[in-house]
Amino acid sequence: MFDNLTQRLGKVLTNLRGQGRLTEENIKETMREVRMALLEADVALPVVREFVDRVKQKAMGEEVMKSLTPGQTLIKIVNDELVQVMGEANESLDLTAQPPAVILMAGLQGSGKTTSVAKLSRWLQQQGKKKVSVVSCDVYRPAAIDQLQTLSKEVEANFIPSQGDEKPVKIAKRAMETAKRDFAEVLIVDTAGRLHVDGEMMEEIKQLHQVLDPVETLFVVDSMTGQDAANTAKAFNDALPLTGVILTKADGDARGGAALSIRQITGKPIKFIGVGEKTDALEPFHPDRIASRILGMGDVLTLVEEVSRKVDQDKAAKLAKKLQKGKGFDLEDFKEQMLQMSKMGGMSGLLDKLPGMGELPDHVKNQVDDKQVGRLIAIINSMTPHERAFPAVIKGSRKRRIAAGSGTQVQDVNKLLKQFTQMQKMMKKMKGGGMKKMMRGLGGRFPGGGMPGGGMPGGGGGFPF
Secondary structure: HHHHHHHHHHHHHHHHOOOOOHHHHHHHHHHHHHHHHHHHHOOOHHHHHHHHHHHHHHOOOOHOOOOOOOOHHHHHHHHHHHHHHOOOOOOOOOOOOOOOOOEEOOOOOOOOOHHHHHHHHHHHHHHHOOOEEEOOOOOOOOOOOHHHHHHHHHHHOOOOOOOOOOOHHHHHHHHHHHHHHHHOOEEEEEOOOOOOOOOOHHHHHHHHHHOOOOOOOEEEEEHHHHHHHHHHHHHHHHOOOOEEEEEEEEOOOOOHHHHHHHHHHEEEEOOEEEOOOOOEEEOOHHHHHHHHHHHHOOOHHHHHHHHHHHOOOHHHHHHHHHHHHOOOOOHHHHHHHHHHHHHHOOOOHHHHHOHHHHHOOOOHHHOOOOHHHHHHHHHHHHOOOHHHHHHHHHOOOOOOOOOHHHOOOHHHHHHHHHHHHHHHHHHHHHHHHHHHHHHHHHHHHOOOOOOOOOOOOOOOOEEEO
């Protein structure tokens, strides 16, 4: 997300760092570039105007003009204003109500409402330790109820059945009674979407709101629609008392206009951001962390939280112990590391949160292919336990058998073994001096020196993570 904006702003702000002092002229030039970058990112024009005016006003201040590091000071102003535009701090869900606390989900068809119900259920159960029930009041879209039933089973939320021939209000009333009887702490209600905002749809969701009296009414919107997302959210907010927004499909949105427009146009906070299709791909929206990502400074805090939440700590501890004892790093360990990486959104998800990644050349970014990780895992799965433990035995005929078994070529098996050997060397360094030594061993090769299936400029292969 924000790839284009990060790149554009990165260039502008890098030029600023080189300036010995700030003048009215170079501030104007910088703000012209910032304005163009925001408009290209599909940020709404009123938001861009106000943002640029506020930054310019602060930049012209005496403390900036006379600062010893004027470029850095201006970057801080841009960062602070980005945070301001998106809402200053994360606004969490307010579930202080007589159980069950009702969350009503609204939005257009195709925005990812039903998937977001499942993601939110999972998040509330894992992070909030809440007992969650879900129900679908979408009686118009074929298979909407079935979809929610399937997803609720996956996230282990209690599914309250409904029928396509029932009235949505009747479903809502019954769901409330069932949730109370089941001692559910939270009831999430999925509603029908349309292809556009219409009177009939608004009337129905108003009735549901009246019957359910939800503590949270969340508008689910597709970030790929850019500033249109903010305008649609405003139309809903005019009809319903929204309490917040869930921004979906953020992983596919390279511009980021929706994230920067919604708060200012609707006055409502973005509470969550969807960053993938899997049911665990939901993050609380932290404006300060997002601003940091936009300016190419990464989002290490979210990365640390993801590691502690998604990485199997027991397996990580076992591997560390194994290496400390001097036992070799084998292909089974290599596979496990790649599986852990996939859980965290793959290589592209990791790079997005690391500082300075926006400045990576395009040819390096293009090497990041998470599908290749799946291919590497398939190759290791085609090996016998003996081959995984002792890779040195994998020669000609074994390579041909492994390639055939994994649907790959012999050169793919060779590439995997080369990458594994490099990883094995680095893991040996961990034994003598811990992580610092290992990172030095990576040298300039991570992340610029090749990704899964890519390769170092000199043909030295790459690393899966």
